[in-house]
Amino acid sequence: MSPILSVPDLVTWLAGGHPPVVLDVRWTLAGPPAREVYQTGHVPGARYVDFDTVLSGPADPAGGGRHPLPAPEVFAAAMRDLGLRTDSDVVVYGAPDGFGAARAWWCLRYFGHRSVRVLDGGFAAWVAAGQPVEPGEPGEPALVETAGDFVARPGGMPVLDVDEAAMLARSGLLLDARAGERYRGETEPVDPVGGHIPGALSAPTAANLDADGLFLHPSRLRERFAALGIDEADGGSDVGTYCGSGVSAAQQVLALELAGVRAGLYVGSWSDWVSDGRRPVSTGPDRG
Template identity: 50%
Template sequence: MSTLISAPELRHRLDSGERTVLLDVRWVLGRTDGHSEYLAGHLPGAVFVDLPTELADHAQPGQGRHPLPSTDRFQDAARQWGINDGDTVVAYDNSGSMAAARVWWMLRNAGLESVYLLDGGLAAWRAGGHPVEAGEVRPVVGSVSLGDGSLPVINEAEAAQWHRGGVLLDARAGERYRGEVEPIDPRAGHIPGAVSAPTTENLAPDGTFLPAQELRRRFEALGVDGSSTVAVYCGSGVTASHEIVALHIAGHKAALYPGSFSQWSNNPGNPVAVGSEPLEERSVDGVGPSGRSAAAGSSVGS
């Protein structure tokens, strides 16, 4: 099943009149200007999706900063975006698909098959000379019926043991994995046994995904092969979806840990490791370095 659609392919699809629901998911950790940027210019007909309120439940220390919403709540949001059963959905953002991958994962998990990411996002669309429009788009309410469980997930207890029989990837920036800084969660470091795999390394300089062959080499170097059982986490389960997209392109299935490090680090009983190795300087009592930093404004590992 294809995952990406290029800007020329999308333009052709729209010009030919094929029904397509466009979702603009501009969101970056530490910023609140996604909607205003959308209003200034977006793909024609695109509906704005507010990640914190429509793609997540309220933050809870025991569940993480962006818990997945209930199926009913997500279905209500998807209908407000104008989605009907059988529709093709294309999501995009302006940050290398780091945010848009969240709605891709959620819709695929809910049972929709025809869901794509605009490769390169808004930047690729603009670079191709394709039109944009300003203002709010309010579509006719859709009637899509969503389910749950089409994609694998793991919980906190499974994350603790995953490295013993599989590969657990940490999709956050390397400095957060190593415990050098932590802009938002209560402790710095990583889940013991996890391997550092920053999402930024899934992308070419222009913000498009690397070719499948290059992604396969990247993940093979991290221990992912055809026999690996793979799970992914980030800060709050957002950019981990981006890693799952990249793994999917490379031909690998991966489970999402929705609570991610924001849930893990809020539980004082969970150990935290620091340093560049999966088990380096492991903290067995759950007390890790504070490593807090005022640095913010990046969606990497959100």
């Protein structure tokens, strides 16, 4: 089963006898609060997911990055509150860049839920297709039709800690999912230090999408990653990715999975790496 689905596929699924649970994760670094965006209009029946309290744990200045993983019990409780059951089919959507939706997809997979897919193109694709939009909050019956029984079982997706990321940058392929100028250290709008992990390879997530914000066809993604030295035949055992705080890199993991490669996510990412000033930093276009 592909980890993504199209708007027409979702429309058909929602009209069937066993519709999926739809989660709205329109997270961005700037702009109006996500809850207000959701209340303005969402896929009918979609359930709002707060990124900062559900898909991320509290940040610790001492390390772990801006968006560490949520505690298993916190994530599980939030999913149960949304009515998520062990056998639920789930579809997540967000902004066209796919960042928030991919993080939700990754978290659900990491905590043991297998049947989860991302709406290709996000909410913008839904609206562009002329599909109906529901304002406000769903009524209680629509929000939770049955009690959830989701139990978090960590370990469903590969994770890299800081030492594993450093080793992979030297001995495998560690992809930096941020924009090229941040990788090169020319600008750093969020973290105190610019640059990249020595040995990491620049692979901005924007190149995973077409002009309409849809994921490239798997064959084109395979070509893209092959040009970076990734061979799908190795199963991605020596491939990992990071970004600023483990959000856009989740979209990279999703794109790699579409290409047939299973990759590890350095959740702490650059914000964790630079929390310790003793760690080396490379700048410029070379891997370092």
